[in-house]
Amino acid sequence: MLARRIIPCLDVKEGRVVKGTQFVNLRDAGDPVEQARFYDEQGADELVFLDITASAEYRDIIYDVVAHTAEQVFMPLTVGGGIRTVADARKLLQSGADKIAINTAALQEPELVAACARQFGSQAVVVAIDARRISAGRWQVFIHGGRTAMDVDAVQWALEAEHRGAGEILLTSMDRDGTRDGYDIDLTRAISTRVNIPVIASGGCGEAAHFFDVFENGKADAALAASVFHYRHNSIAEIKNYLKERGIHVRI
Amino acid sequence: MNLGIIDYGAGNLRSVAKAVEYCGATAQIIATPREILHMDKIILPGVGAFGHAMSALAQLDLLDALKTFMQSGKPFLGICLGMQVLFGDSEESPGVPGINIFPGHVRRFPNHLKVPHLGWNQIIPEKSSPLFRGVPEEAFFYFAHSYYAHPVQSECIIATTDYQGSYTAATAREPVFGIQFHPEKSQSNGLLVLNNFITL
Numbered sequence: 001m002l003a004r005r006i007i008p009c010l011d012v013k014e015g016r017v018v019k020g021t022q023f024v025n026l027r028d029a030g031d032p033v034e035q036a037r038f039y040d041e042q043g044a045d046e047l048v049f050l051d052i053t054a055s056a057e058y059r060d061i062i063y064d065v066v067a068h069t070a071e072q073v074f075m076p077l078t079v080g081g082g083i084r085t086v087a088d089a090r091k092l093l094q095s096g097a098d099k100i101a102i103n104t105a106a107l108q109e110p111e112l113v114a115a116c117a118r119q120f121g122s123q124a125v126v127v128a129i130d131a132r133r134i135s136a137g138r139w140q141v142f143i144h145g146g147r148t149a150m151d152v153d154a155v156q157w158a159l160e161a162e163h164r165g166a167g168e169i170l171l172t173s174m175d176r177d178g179t180r181d182g183y184d185i186d187l188t189r190a191i192s193t194r195v196n197i198p199v200i201a202s203g204g205c206g207e208a209a210h211f212f213d214v215f216e217n218g219k220a221d222a223a224l225a226a227s228v229f230h231y232r233h234n235s236i237a238e239i240k241n242y243l244k245e246r247g248i249h250v251r252i
Numbered sequence: 253m254n255l256g257i258i259d260y261g262a263g264n265l266r267s268v269a270k271a272v273e274y275c276g277a278t279a280q281i282i283a284t285p286r287e288i289l290h291m292d293k294i295i296l297p298g299v300g301a302f303g304h305a306m307s308a309l310a311q312l313d314l315l316d317a318l319k320t321f322m323q324s325g326k327p328f329l330g331i332c333l334g335m336q337v338l339f340g341d342s343e344e345s346p347g348v349p350g351i352n353i354f355p356g357h358v359r360r361f362p363n364h365l366k367v368p369h370l371g372w373n374q375i376i377p378e379k380s381s382p383l384f385r386g387v388p389e390e391a392f393f394y395f396a397h398s399y400y401a402h403p404v405q406s407e408c409i410i411a412t413t414d415y416q417g418s419y420t421a422a423t424a425r426e427p428v429f430g431i432q433f434h435p436e437k438s439q440s441n442g443l444l445v446l447n448n449f450i451t452l
Contacts, residue, residue, distance in 0.1 A: 001414050001415075002371050002415055005371050005372065040439065071270045076434075121333075123368040167368050196363065197367065197368070198368070222371065
């Protein structure tokens with residue numbers, strides 16, 4: 001049976017991790033390869049690198065980061081942030097990424113999703129959606145890292161992304177992101193039960209119970225988190241044991 | 253030992269090569285018929301579409317050399333799409349013939365399932381195989397695919413996986429093997445399978 005996935009997310013800026021675990025047993029908390037290896041040992045199912053490098057002159061560093069990570073850590077790696085063209089996606093995949101996550105460019109140019117799916121297969125193409133609740137059962141899509149509101153409904157956009165060839169949705173609740181109050185269960189369920197591709201829930205995770213809730217009630221296929229691994233001493237293994245005891249099928 | 257990984261432009265050779273190196277072997281990246289026939293073992297990786305892969309292999313003039321190699325009794329491992337192209341054809345690219353070492357068809361998962369089949373799933377051994385020597389029971393491997401292989405002769409299936417139904421996870425006509433999951437992304441279990449292939 002397919003396991004539900006637990007996915008740590010690392011923000012990478014100019015080749016250094018700027019959000020991630022600060023456990024003292026790491027020699028260098030800012031080194032993405034070191035952190036990837038740490039999460040690998042903890043039993044993470046996959047890793048997401050979100051490249052938040054703003055300045056163009058440092059943007060190519062991510063390719064080296066991905067290559068060095070893929071040389072040493074034999075687990076799936078998704079990379080998002082700043083992907084605007086098929087060529088950007090190809091360079092990341094050739095560097096060793098297994099999947100690329102497209103957000104702003106996917107909405108501005110949905111044909112990019114189709115082009116990437118044709119070239120690399122749907123299994124390599126993740127569409128990342130940042131959504132904010134506007135009324136009961138309705139969520140609006142934002143781009144540019146949450147700064148620009150679009151006149152687009154999140155559920156409709158998820159369905160279109162699937163139609164265009166996305167193989168997975170990375171769904172972030174902007175309302176919950178950073179709150180550690182738990183995932184937006186209604187949003188996750190609304191999308192996960194409508195699309196026929198896996199959905200990674202993101203935003204708001206603060207404790208093990210939130211993972212259970214988003215798998216059991218949100219019907220998420222995977223759950224992404226950052227700060228729960230960052231500030232608290234909640235290891236992935238502990239979280240997986242907690243989930244397994246409660247009947248969620250996880251890889252242990 | 254000469255171990256070759258075939259570079260036909262289909263995806264990520266680097267991870268496979270690095271995983272092979274991690275197992276203590278050296279892989280040569282090869283792309284010509286001559287190189288194929290010089291190898292002792294070959295890995296055919298692959299992600300992307302069936303039709304693209306077959307036309308890339310044909311353009312590089314590799315198809316005859318691959319068939320000759322596989323009939324020579326030397327170990328061969330197809331991974332993911334590299335396994336699917338060993339079958340007769342695929343619903344992904346109708347009308348495009350595969351290499352047909354394993355008679356059978358590659359089909360799309362039914363619509364009631366989430367497709368791709370993406371993530372960690374357990375394999376169920378159907379018969380003993382040197383490829384899975386030492387692999388624990390109910391071991392998890394990483395899968396990422398929308399199509400699955402359906403052999404005509406079920407005897408070639410050495411492992412299955414359960415995705416609301418039983419699907420082919422690995423096939424063999426020794427020493428030719430095909431695996432649907434990605435050993436290079438399956439942590440210690442995957443490295444064990446690669447090591448088993450390398451030390452065959």
